Amino acid sequence: MIWLLIGGILIAGLLSIPSVQETLRKPITDSMRRFAPGKFAELSAGLTHYRWIGPERGPVAVCVHGITTPSEGFVPLAKELAQMGFRVLLYDLYGRGFSDYVAGPQDRAFFHQQLQELLAHEGIVEDFTLIGYSAGGCIATSFAAEHMPRIRQLILIASVGLHRPRTATASFMTKQRGPRDLLLRWTYPMAARRYIRTEVMEGNTPGEVTRAQRAQTRRRGFFPSNLAAMRGILSEDFGADHSLFAQMGLPVLAIWAGADKIIPAHVIGRLAELNHAAKQDVVEGAGHGVLYTHAGAVAEIIAENQRGGLY
Template structure:
């Protein structure tokens, strides 16, 4: 009978041991990182600037699992348009710190506000958010609409429930949810990455870079903290406020996206009838790196029209 208990204990302990023995983000890893680092109130944040220093500021906010390298193609394209582009790693991802706790809108807005203050950005900005980053950008714009010149949302989260099935159970269930997240989520993520392997991309080796995130301690808990946090929040009032405040909004969707379905467009249009909508044919959820040229064309048309 003791063998049964030992086997059960080993099964229970394995995901916890794997997480505890993953690589720790620190000075050694950061020595090879592009860009710079800022010591903010919640920890160290990795960031990078692109484009002319005197250009209008664009801030790009990445999504749930893919750090700021997701913006390489988009940021270079925006820089060529004359923008001064700031990209950064959300906490728990990339080269930024891994603070513990719930990752709700207050958590992410604190990081963004801290970074803007650290970088001396006090004029109005253009915000570009991708997936969960679109939810962060939306809540920032709703909190400070006069600071946002325009808001651009790529495959935006916030209109549909992303926590269905096993993901929802893992996000909202204490203890067992954490254990399942540590054990199952890497398998689920890698399955999705294998399906994208070999697809066209503006970010060289992006699936390998995305897979490598799983090697770092704190990444999977950060994903769970975001699922239980900002991705569980209702953004309807934030979008309605943007409509009332006349903040210009462009939302871009991929018609093959299985994460953010095209039905999200209709929900967003209902909440903000002034928001401009664009759909890129053949694009899935990775549209910022799989359909970079198309996305840049949509953005350029939007900002040129506004100018």
């Protein structure tokens, strides 16, 4: 009997490790935010960190980052877009960067509410360009589908949402919860750090982006936020949204990375089937971090499509 009790205590201890580790991570503090660039909006679910880059009277472009790289990853491209005349709004999703961690599901409604409230906070009432990178492409795609009259054009960069996850960690999220769910909570922080180090943090990643990516992994709420997004919006397929864009004539530009190990090349063909009018281009030699490793090339593709009449 005593051995059963000891075994139960050991198992309970092992299962509690993820919760203990998460509790030991530091939450975002006022002192951390004191040196953050930009401002903070007090929205219904919590504080959202945001900043503007570019001329005050330019056409607005709103950028949505992925789940592992905060808004800092958009800064190199935002500066390029500012040179083109855009007024660029960057913001951190809840649980990332300098924004508050918000517990609970992270589905379409969760991400849409944050973006809608931030747009209202900043008084953005005219139509705007919406740009989504990686997992932010899912958020941008679904938001555009539900708020199409507000979107001037949709630009997707190395976007998730048109293929099934290929990693074991990601595939867990498509299955029913149970022992695998507990295993994922235990192993995910290690897997996420390895993913950032090997797949996202490339050799020519700007130092500011590298520091921002690493800082997140030490903050409370980052890993639970990612898992919530994987169970939520990242578990969906966005083919129907792209078909809707084709029917309604929303201008769409998709930019892919030629050496991307995360997004398979066949998504280019799938998007072409769903939306013949969508314009697509590839930055050859770039990995999944194309947003910040090849910001100039991405900006040139956007500029060429502006000149060619994307909208």
